[in-house]
Amino acid sequence: xxxxxxxxxxxxxxxxxxxxxxxxxxxxxxxxxxxxxxxxxxxxxxxxxxxxxxxxxxxxxxxxxxxxxxxxxxxxxxxxxxxxxxxxxxxxxxxxxxxxxxxxxxxxxxxxxxxxxxxxxxxxxxxxxxxxxxxxxxxxxxxxxxxxxxxxxxxxxxxxxxxxxxxxxxxxxxxxxxxxxxxxxxxxxxxxxxxxxxxxxxxxxxxxxxxxxxxxxxxxxxxxxxxxxxxxxx
Amino acid sequence: xxxxxxxxxxxxxxxxxxxxxxxxxxxxxxxxxxxxxxxxxxxxxxxxxxxxxxxxxxxxxxxxxxxxxxxxxxxxxxxxxxxxxxxxxxxxxxxxxxxxxxxxxxxxxxxxxxxxxxxxxxxxxxxxxxxxxxxxxxxxxxxxxxxxxxxxxxxxxxxxxxxxxxxxxxxxxxxxxxxxxxxxxxxxxxxxxxxxxxxxxxxxxxxxxxxxxxxxxxxxxxxxxxxxxxxxxx
Numbered sequence: 001x002x003x004x005x006x007x008x009x010x011x012x013x014x015x016x017x018x019x020x021x022x023x024x025x026x027x028x029x030x031x032x033x034x035x036x037x038x039x040x041x042x043x044x045x046x047x048x049x050x051x052x053x054x055x056x057x058x059x060x061x062x063x064x065x066x067x068x069x070x071x072x073x074x075x076x077x078x079x080x081x082x083x084x085x086x087x088x089x090x091x092x093x094x095x096x097x098x099x100x101x102x103x104x105x106x107x108x109x110x111x112x113x114x115x116x117x118x119x120x121x122x123x124x125x126x127x128x129x130x131x132x133x134x135x136x137x138x139x140x141x142x143x144x145x146x147x148x149x150x151x152x153x154x155x156x157x158x159x160x161x162x163x164x165x166x167x168x169x170x171x172x173x174x175x176x177x178x179x180x181x182x183x184x185x186x187x188x189x190x191x192x193x194x195x196x197x198x199x200x201x202x203x204x205x206x207x208x209x210x211x212x213x214x215x216x217x218x219x220x221x222x223x224x225x226x227x228x229x230x231x232x233x234x
Numbered sequence: 235x236x237x238x239x240x241x242x243x244x245x246x247x248x249x250x251x252x253x254x255x256x257x258x259x260x261x262x263x264x265x266x267x268x269x270x271x272x273x274x275x276x277x278x279x280x281x282x283x284x285x286x287x288x289x290x291x292x293x294x295x296x297x298x299x300x301x302x303x304x305x306x307x308x309x310x311x312x313x314x315x316x317x318x319x320x321x322x323x324x325x326x327x328x329x330x331x332x333x334x335x336x337x338x339x340x341x342x343x344x345x346x347x348x349x350x351x352x353x354x355x356x357x358x359x360x361x362x363x364x365x366x367x368x369x370x371x372x373x374x375x376x377x378x379x380x381x382x383x384x385x386x387x388x389x390x391x392x393x394x395x396x397x398x399x400x401x402x403x404x405x406x407x408x409x410x411x412x413x414x415x416x417x418x419x420x421x422x423x424x425x426x427x428x429x430x431x432x433x434x435x436x437x438x439x440x441x442x443x444x445x446x447x448x449x450x451x452x453x454x455x456x457x458x459x460x461x462x463x464x465x466x467x468x
Contacts, residue, residue, distance in 0.1 A: 012359070016255035019245065019361060023254060070378075101361070103368035104375045104382065113468075123369035125246070125361045127253060127335070134337035135357035141338045142384065144304075145393070148338065149401060150382040159379070166401065167383060234347075 001117055002091035003030070005084060007102040009126020010048040013202030013223075017132065018052060022124045026052040030092035032059045033084060035107045037066050044223065045097045058092075064107050073110065081114035099223075101126045105152060105173065130171040133198035133225040137208050139233055142169045146231070153178055160185050164228065172226040176219065179226075183216030186228070194232050199224040235351055236325035237264070239318060241336040243360020244282040247436030247457075251366065252286060256358045260286040264326035266293045267318060269341045271300050278457065279331045292326075298341050307344065315348030333457075335360045339386060339407065364405040367432035367459040371442050373467055376403045380465070387412050394419050398462065406460040410453065416460070417450030428466050433458040 006025050011017040018026075026032065026049055036043040043061060053059065062080045064073070087094050098106035102123050112118040130150065134141045142148040149167030153159055155177045163172055164185060175182055175197075186192050192212040199207040199221045209215070210233070215226075240259050245251040252260075260266065266287055270277040277295060287293065296314045298307070321328050332340035336357050346352040364384065368375045376382040383401030387393055389411045397406055398419060409416055409431075420426050426446040433441040433455045443449070444467070449460075 009361075009365070011253065014255070016258070017253045017359065019251045019253055020257060021248070021250035024250070101365045101368075101375075103365060103373075105377065109374045109377045119372060123372070125251065125365035125369045127243075127359045127361055128365070131243070131335045131337060131359035131362070134335075135359045138353060138357070139337075140343045141335075142386075143339065143343045145386055145388055145390075147386075147397075147400060148384040150376065150384070152376075152379055152381075154379055156379075163381075166381060 001088040001120060003088040003093045005088060005115070005121040006093070006095045007108045007112070007121055007123045008049075008095045008097050009101045009124055010045050010097050010099060011127040012100055012129040012132040013044075013048060013200065014132070015048050015051055017127050017202060018048065019124065019126065022126065023052040025095055025124060026097075027054045028093065029054065029057055029095040031087050031094045032057050033080070033094060033096040034059060034061045035064050035098070036061050037064065039063050045099045048099070049097050077111040078114045080111050085116050098126070100128045104128060104150070129173075129201065129223070130225050130227065132201045133196070133227060136201050136206070137196045137198055137227070139196050139227055139229065141171070141227070153182070157181055164189060164191070168230055170228040172228065174222070175224055175226045176222045179220045180216050182226070183212055186215075187212060191228060191230070194230065195226055195228045196233065197224060197226050201225075235319075235322040235354060237322040237327045239322060239349070239355040240327070240329045241342045241346070241355055241357045242329045242331050243335045243358060244279050244331050244333060245361040246334055246363040246366040247278075247282060247434065248366070249282050249285055251361050251436060252282065253358065253360065256360065257286040259329055259358060260331075261288045262327065263288065263291055263329040265321050265328045266291050267314070267328060267330040268293060268295045269298050269332070270295050271298065273297050279333045282333070283331050311345040312348045314345050319350050332360070334362045338362060338384070363435065363457070364459050364461065366435045367430070367461060370435050370440070371430045371432055371461070373430050373461055373463065375405070375461070387416070391415055398423060398425070402464055404462040406462065408456070409458055409460045410456045413454045414450050417446055420449075420462070421446060425462060425464070428464065429460055429462045430467065431458060431460050435459075
């Protein structure tokens with residue numbers, strides 16, 4: 001390969017919460033690969049990164065529909081990897097941007113196995129969404145000898161009980177589809193006062209709530225994190 | 235309070251992996267509070283932050299011995315909080331720096347309860363050590379519907395089994411005191427090829443290893459992270 005690939009974590013939402021290294025790489029890259037969930041839909045990662053990208057960089061938005069069936073997704077990942085390999089062959093330095101940290105639940109992880117030489121990529125870590133959620137709410141993720149579990153909820157209702165049993169402190173990612181069921185299960189366990197919902201942190205649409213009624217009655221945005229603390233919230 | 239307190243995550247080790255916001259706050263703060271484990275010992279957080287701190291800032295190193303008994307530590311936390319409150323009363327903007335992210339296992343979390351007005355502090359999240367460990371080794375933290383557990387090992391040998399049973403992917407923090415026992419337990423479970431050790435990431439002393447012999451035979455540095463993947467490492 002003549003060019004170099006970077007997987008760049010752009011952090012949780014506030015453009016100022018990008019690392020100095022990520023900003024430098026974005027300002028120097030020849031091409032930016034930005035994943036989005038549907039054609040025509042804006043990419044949140046690109047919104048965060050935009051002010052740091054160099055004027056001459058080529059911005060390539062690639063669509064990854066939010067399917068849960070891996071066999072349907074493979075063709076998208078393969079196409080994206082092929083496109084990146086072409087750019088690298090042309091000698092371009094390419095930055096693949098992801099919200100938060102590239103090594104935790106990112107599209108990059110699904111795609112990288114289809115690259116010719118994923119081991120040559122450099123990964124620039126980013127601030128995770130749950131770190132900003134904790135910062136904004138003032139609720140610690142974990143202290144002392146407590147454990148922290150990070151659990152993606154997705155669409156499987158059976159996952160809720162496993163999630164709530166998984167540790168002293170639980171970060172629930174992607175709670176959107178099952179937020180009502182989650183609210184019921186929190187109440188069943190006497191945890192209705194031991195959670196905090198943080199949505200769209202670091203943006204103008206930020207919402208922070210500890211109200212179980214809000215969680216049970218209204219769908220939460222896709223970009224939400226719920227922190228549950230079995231020891232309670234002070 | 236006339237001044238403002240910031241809890242600033244300086245990230246995992248590489249000074250370039252600090253956020254733009256953290257660098258700005260450090261450059262503007264009147265006083266920097268830097269925790270260290272013993273008088274005369276250098277503070278890793280301060281080493282990371284040093285290049286970003288303004289020339290006129292007062293740097294105050296405060297000692298927090300690594301005791302595991304909370305009642306012994308309380309006097310240190312109380313003293314530190316009192317000192318910070320004094321500076322804030324004098325109208326100074328104060329930055330308390332922590333390695334990684336302030337809301338996960340930091341000294342700040344222990345200390346903040348002793349402040350007069352902890353709710354007025356602004357927390358600037360940082361990149362976690364395990365995100366850099368994953369970036370440097372190329373080993374994903376979690377993908378798809380996998381869970382991630384973060385477990386501090388400390389000095390209790392019984393914690394090892396609980397840690398290894400806690401999720402699909404496990405980040406073991408502070409493995410230093412029990413690394414030999416951990417190596418044995420990994421081998422007992424057939425996981426001797428499913429871990430990676432990352433020490434002092436982002437520094438000149440960085441060490442990455444997947445060798446179970448290395449883990450069992452030689453003590454690992456204090457600033458180490460071990461990632462265990464039950465599904466194996468590709």
